Amino acid sequence: MKDWIPFVAAPAALASTAVPGFANTYLTVEQAQQAIFPGSVVTPFRITLTPDQQKNIEFRSGVRVRSRELKVWKVSGGGWFIVDEVLGKHEYITYALGLNAGGTVKQIEILDYRETYGYEVREATWRQQFVGKTIQAPLKLDGDIRNISGATLSSRHITEGVKRLLATYEVALR
Amino acid sequence: MKSPCDEFSRARPLLGTIVEITARSSHQPDAEQAINRAFAAIAVVQRRMSFHDRNSMLSRVNAEAFARPISVDEKTFQVLGMARDLYVLSNGVFDPTIAPYLEHTGFLPRFFGKAAGKRISFADVELLQGSRVRFRHAGMRLDLGGIAKGFAVDEAIAALRTAGIESALVNAGGDLRAFGRHLFPVEIRHPVRPERPLAVLPIGNQAVATSAHYFADRLRLGARTGPFVHPGFGQLRGDLTSVTVIAPNAMLADALTKIVMLDPGQSPALLQRLSAAALIFDSKGSVLCTPNWHETLKAAA
Numbered sequence: 021m022k023d024w025i026p027f028v029a030a031p032a033a034l035a036s037t038a039v040p041g042f043a044n045t046y047l048t049v050e051q052a053q054q055a056i057f058p059g060s061v062v063t064p065f066r067i068t069l070t071p072d073q074q075k076n077i078e079f080r081s082g083v084r085v086r087s088r089e090l091k092v093w094k095v096s097g098g099g100w101f102i103v104d105e106v107l108g109k110h111e112y113i114t115y116a117l118g119l120n121a122g123g124t125v126k127q128i129e130i131l132d133y134r135e136t137y138g139y140e141v142r143e144a145t146w147r148q149q150f151v152g153k154t155i156q157a158p159l160k161l162d163g164d165i166r167n168i169s170g171a172t173l174s175s176r177h178i179t180e181g182v183k184r185l186l187a188t189y190e191v192a193l194r
Numbered sequence: 195m196k197s198p199c200d201e202f203s204r205a206r207p208l209l210g211t212i213v214e215i216t217a218r219s220s221h222q223p224d225a226e227q228a229i230n231r232a233f234a235a236i237a238v239v240q241r242r243m244s245f246h247d248r249n250s251m252l253s254r255v256n257a258e259a260f261a262r263p264i265s266v267d268e269k270t271f272q273v274l275g276m277a278r279d280l281y282v283l284s285n286g287v288f289d290p291t292i293a294p295y296l297e298h299t300g301f302l303p304r305f306f307g308k309a310a311g312k313r314i315s316f317a318d319v320e321l322l323q324g325s326r327v328r329f330r331h332a333g334m335r336l337d338l339g340g341i342a343k344g345f346a347v348d349e350a351i352a353a354l355r356t357a358g359i360e361s362a363l364v365n366a367g368g369d370l371r372a373f374g375r376h377l378f379p380v381e382i383r384h385p386v387r388p389e390r391p392l393a394v395l396p397i398g399n400q401a402v403a404t405s406a407h408y409f410a411d412r413l414r415l416g417a418r419t420g421p422f423v424h425p426g427f428g429q430l431r432g433d434l435t436s437v438t439v440i441a442p443n444a445m446l447a448d449a450l451t452k453i454v455m456l457d458p459g460q461s462p463a464l465l466q467r468l469s470a471a472a473l474i475f476d477s478k479g480s481v482l483c484t485p486n487w488h489e490t491l492k493a494a495a
Contacts, residue, residue, distance in 0.1 A: 022459075023459075023462035023463070023484065023485070024458070024462065024474065024482035024483065024484065025482060025483060025484075025485055026480070026481070026482060026483075027473055027481040027482055027483040027487070029392060029393045044203070044205075046203055046204055046205050047204070055204075055226070115207075128206055128207060129204065129205075129206060130204075130205035130206060130207070130212065133205075133212075178207045178212075179207065
């Protein structure tokens with residue numbers, strides 16, 4: 021290990037302050053609708069899942085349904101636009117799923133996410149806004165590099181969310 | 195007069211992580227179109243080189259390249275060529291043929307049959323004329339996980355450049371690359387105290403990658419292990435908790451983090467030769483860097 025020298029941070033880096041968490045917004049709901057279905061008209065589609073539908077969706081997808089209230093829009097010319105949230109121990113992600121008329125995935129766009137970590141998570145009052153559990157390693161985010169907009173989020177929760185929404189389509193929208 | 199640049203960022207789940215693309219442009223539709231093309235370029239790499247996708251080009255190679263030479267697309271062949279160069283330059287430390295070991299330890303899915311019993315290395319992979327690949331032994335397979343993510347970032351950067359974007363940043367879960375005159379701030383976090391960034395690097399025309407242990411840690415027989423396999427020892431190892439590499443492109447940065455993780459003693463010379471530098475956290479908590487760290491960072495800013 022003779023060719024390694026101690027790392028001394030530049031003065032500017034030493035001056036930087038603590039970053040308790042990170043949040044970034046990419047798209048509003050309206051912007052995401054235009055990004056996924058350009059030029060289409062979308063109409064809110066009011067729907068609340070029945071307990072039976074909820075069970076059926078959980079059975080089909082293997083993913084827990086946290087809320088029976090859905091945020092769904094019907095797209096002119098066929099297709100669906102759904103806004104969903106996934107929660108992890110270290111992250112909170114809102115994303116939009118565009119479905120083609122036949123129920124296949126057209127596009128996924130992340131609307132916004134927040135991340136945080138470490139002991140802050142144990143603070144009950146703080147945690148309330150990020151309630152949720154993850155099967156992932158608790159230190160998953162640590163030691164990673166990110167630019168100011170972050171990069172350490174696993175896509176696993178989104179993959180599960182999409183699975184749940186595809187089952188939701190089969191059970192409640194189709 | 196030139197109008198000022200705005201920054202446009204989008205994020206999508208790809209490559210098993212969240213990929214974020216930021217483009218600076220004075221014209222929003224141009225930026226959005228360029229970003230869409232860059233995401234499409236990443237999706238192409240994922241479809242071709244993912245070990246996790248049974249239908250990828252790589253999975254076809256893994257399933258059939260012993261039986262007959264398999265023709266692959268130009269990009270996959272390019273990545274395999276780079277993997278071979280790094281295999282040679284690192285004296286065999288960088289070796290994508292360790293895939294069966296990662297299957298055995300649960301880091302990769304078991305799609306294929308029995309692994310070869312004997313010791314296999316990348317020297318047993320033949321790269322033939324006409325972008326064809328052949329395995330010398332049955333039960334061999336390749337995992338491009340140590341290099342393909344970086345390559346995907348490079349492909350996205352190329353797409354943004356072709357689309358006429360002036361400055362951009364592509365960040366695939368810590369494998370990132372920027373281009374253009376703008377300097378993007380990139381934080382390096384302390385592995386044990388992530389709430390406090392260790393340093394903020396101004397990244398211009400450069401790539402940065404980090405490999406850290408706990409990313410894919412598995413508890414196995416009571417010991418923590420990361421998915422880093424030294425081919426010479428045939429075991430998961432890594433005395434370092436985290437490695438960060440700056441390099442001219444993301445493919446190189448991605449692959450070099452693995453080489454440094456496995457062979458920290460020999461890697462400073464190789465890094466220097468490839469115009470790259472590294473920053474490491476060892477298991478005792480010391481932060482070390484190669485002597486060329488600061489100059490490498492400055493050179494490409």
